[in-house]
Amino acid sequence: MANDSEKLSSAESLRKTRTFGKVRCHNPSCMERMEPSPGAAHIKCATCGMEYRIYWVRPDLPRIRGPVWEVNRKIAAEALSRKLSTSKSKSQVKEGVKDGVR
């Protein structure tokens, strides 16, 4: 009922699942939870190898600022190359597509 103030809602009951101090890998099919050391500036995902820059919103609240670009670019290029060489949709990538110029 509307005025049943004692019962926990789904949202309230889910709050115990929060994981303070951890971040999740930004590789979407990995999403491994990682716990940076206090104040750490970088972290590497032990599962998929992605490396990230860490920003501390508060001393107990880290967040991923972004990838380490060189590592990200290398891993992405390898993954794209692998996928395109095995994919039937290779022809979907238009010829001559380079940075900003078609």
Next chain:
Amino acid sequence: MALDRKIAYINLSTGKIETKPIPMEIRKKFLGGRGLDAYLLYNHAPQGCDPLGPDNPLMISGGILTATCASATARTHIMAKSPLTGLLGSANMGGFFAPEMAWAGFHHLVITGKAKSPVYIWIHNGRIEIRDAAYLWGKSTTETQWAIREELGDEDIKSAVIGQAGEKLVRYANVMTGIKNAAGRTGMGAVMGSKNLKAVAVRGTMDIKIAHPIDALEYNKRFIEGITSAKVSGTQGSLGTPFIWGATNSWGGLRTRNFQYNQMEYADDIEPERLDEIATETIGPHHMTGCFGCQVHCRAQYKIPSGPYAGKYDEGPEYTSLGAFGSEPDCRKAETVLTGNHLVNQYGVDNLEIGSMIAWAMELYELGIITSKETDGLDLRFGNDEALLEMVHRICLRKGWLGDVLADGGIPASEKIGKNSFEYLVQVKGMSNLHSDERGTPGLALNIATASRGSDHLRSRPAIDLYHLPEKIMRKIYSNPVPYDGPLSSEHTDYEGKPWQVFWHQNCFMAVDCLGICKYHTVFLGATLPNFEDWPKVIYYNTGLEFTPVELWEISERCNNLERLFNLREGLTRNDLKKGDMLNHRYFDEPTKRGAPDVVGLTIDRQKFKKMVDEFYNHCGWDKQGVPTSATMDRLGLNLEPSHLL
């Protein structure tokens, strides 16, 4: 009490003003805010009316909880037929306007007609006047608000205003309040401009009686604890919405160079943390502020650090300004982002749309589809910061051939530019996509394709789909308040179960917009934030109205169906690339090239996308063409609409 706030009908052609109470029967079916506005639009807009003509009604409203003891009831909703899309026009802004309007005695305004010369509407404790605004015409959004305060001698007046973009009928002009609060989609500012309406100013001291004040305050304490303890709120309160831009760019979901890339590499100077440093340097450590009744405080204050606008104060930037003046045009200077943000706020124009228009023109320029002849000599290549900001001026003032053409929006512009320019226009229903790239996220792609006001992330986006939540948690969220035992997937690259998530969020976000609260206080970015089970208590304690969670869900469905009926009446058909639930071919044909290893090389699968749309329609109670079935109309009590009860 909140429910005694009235509706006012203001005809600017005749000067006639009429006020009425809002019948309880209507409240119980549509609540308030966006839902009740949808009812008013469907009932008052003549079919096929010119969006910039006097017959197009403009609705301005607060939600049913506005200015009560509930949290974050800051949102003002604005609705009309859109001059950008020709379909539903709907925009929502934070700030302090709607609460002030409620204290002045009103929850809803319906403005029709066209004034002979510029006017503004002045609403003060139940009284409404139409006043001369000739001296305001040509002023910026901020200048206008201060000029009205000075004229009326009250610094607490809140105004919803247009800038020069609205005056010039730029079809994606905003309505603005405060420094940067923008009702910024679908061109509601152009509708105001077409009526010669420069502003609506409000000031009120009429108390709002709370039905159960002690309970309302006690429950709100619990509510606030839930909001402020969330990790996402902590991050929002430190970095604002740019943190979402940063995270999206990190994994490769950010639209870059129009739609050529899905990640902006080496963007360190415009990352949210860098903007936070600039705000700290120019304002101080406590530079975050908030809207009425909100504890999150996601809005940064800053001064432009360098360049021709150095020292100018502004607020933001939001995610969309980082997209508009950063990733889309591939410009990498914080000064450019902060200056662009300032310009769009002063002109009163949709940063998302103008950024998309310019990035599209940049791609056309690099492809040779437009040349320096069309740009009047401007070198419109990607990465040209000066050209980007010059185009903002030209569009908002309709200067030069290209500025004037782009001011009319993407589809009309593509018809004037010709060649194959339309192929490169990333839009749905005539409105540009958020600066995000949904090729790696089918659920989000379905959201933008089917959103009622055109490509949009604030109508049904299952953003928590990106959190890889355990299925148990997904079930807990998505099986309430109505049972659901179909598929759900934690993989955001999957297609299974996504139609239900989009349907669920479509109803969730409609409820939020009817209540008048901010989406950062619900399951948008945080899975543990309030939703259907929490709101009945807030409504009951504050207004005395009793609803079950399922009843709220049904109200949301009813309002969403009414928006759908309006769109169908104005010409929406399922697969129409210009007016339908369809994506640009680039989603299906051009694989992503950057980002996390599981994001590169992805497209949206056409057949699976079609199946998702079918399933989504089925959840909505629509047929294969996306038309509500007679059973749905009966169930939701819509078969007598338009009923003209208000």
